[in-house]
Amino acid sequence: KQEVTQIPAALSVPEGENLVLNCSFTDSAIYNLQWFRQDPGKGLTSLLLIQSSQREQTSGRLNASLDKSSGRSTLYIAASQPGDSATYLCAVRHSGGGTDKLIFGTGTRLQVFP
Amino acid sequence: DAGVTQSPTHLIKTRGQQVTLRCSPKSGHDTVSWYQQALGQGPQFIFQYYEEEERQRGNFPDRFSGHQFPNYSSELNVNALLLGDSALYLCASSWGGRGGGEQYFGPGTRLTVT
Numbered sequence: 025k026q027e028v029t030q031i032p033a034a035l036s037v038p039e040g041e042n043l044v045l046n047c048s049f050t051d052s053a054i055y056n057l058q059w060f061r062q063d064p065g066k067g068l069t070s071l072l073l074i075q076s077s078q079r080e081q082t083s084g085r086l087n088a089s090l091d092k093s094s095g096r097s098t099l100y101i102a103a104s105q106p107g108d109s110a111t112y113l114c115a116v117r118h119s120g121g122g123t124d125k126l127i128f129g130t131g132t133r134l135q136v137f138p
Numbered sequence: 139d140a141g142v143t144q145s146p147t148h149l150i151k152t153r154g155q156q157v158t159l160r161c162s163p164k165s166g167h168d169t170v171s172w173y174q175q176a177l178g179q180g181p182q183f184i185f186q187y188y189e190e191e192e193r194q195r196g197n198f199p200d201r202f203s204g205h206q207f208p209n210y211s212s213e214l215n216v217n218a219l220l221l222g223d224s225a226l227y228l229c230a231s232s233w234g235g236r237g238g239g240e241q242y243f244g245p246g247t248r249l250t251v252t
Contacts, residue, residue, distance in 0.1 A: 028180070058240065058241070060243070065226070065246075065248065066245060066246065067142075067144075067228060067243045067244050067245040067246045068181070068228065068230075068243035069243075070240060070241070070242060070243070073240045113180055113181075115180075115181075124171075124186060124193070124194055125171065125183035125186065125194060125196060126171075126173075126181070126183065126230075126241060127183070128180030128181050128182075129180050130178070130179055130180045131180055
């Protein structure tokens with residue numbers, strides 16, 4: 025059974041710091057991995073999607089890496105800003121067996137203070 | 139281009155009642171998935187609809203049922219509501235059934251059961 029874990033559960037940093045959020049998964053047979061942002065009480069905004077054949081994806085100040093063999097992904101946020109404050113979720117999609125659902129971690133709650 | 143829309147935004151129901159939540163997928167998408175997110179947790183997969191059929195189901199009881207219409211919009215029905223059904227219900231759409239299509243999430247419906 026696939027399990028997704030995110031560390032740390034919460035993070036509070038001053039503005040301008042570079043951050044690394046971690047995501048690990050127990051079954052390496054994934055189709056892709058997606059990072060989301062969620063503001064309190066809101067829906068999910070997709071940040072980056074990494075296919076299983078890829079090593080990393082970049083969008084602006086965000087960079088996500090994937091090491092499928094070790095079951096890990098990291099989300100790097102450069103030069104953090106107060107507007108980055110949100111919960112960050114990673115989710116994996118399995119390959120094979122007809123499984124098409126996303127399996128989520130419990131998220132990292134990020135607070136960036138001025 | 140309209141993204142994924144959900145209605146209603148908020149809903150308050152009493153134990154034992156029934157509820158229907160609605161979702162319209164992003165333009166061009168034909169697959170709809172439903173997720174339940176309890177407070178402080180990651181979303182949990184309920185089921186997925188493709189070509190008006192339930193294609194895949196998570197670990198949820200039969201009280202949870204759904205439907206997909208010819209225009210690809212979808213409904214989630216929950217019967218005999220329990221206090222534990224209080225959660226944010228998220229709809230996600232994608233294209234083309236199985237495979238690496240990116241899932242786009244709606245803003246969610248906040249259901250409170252009293």
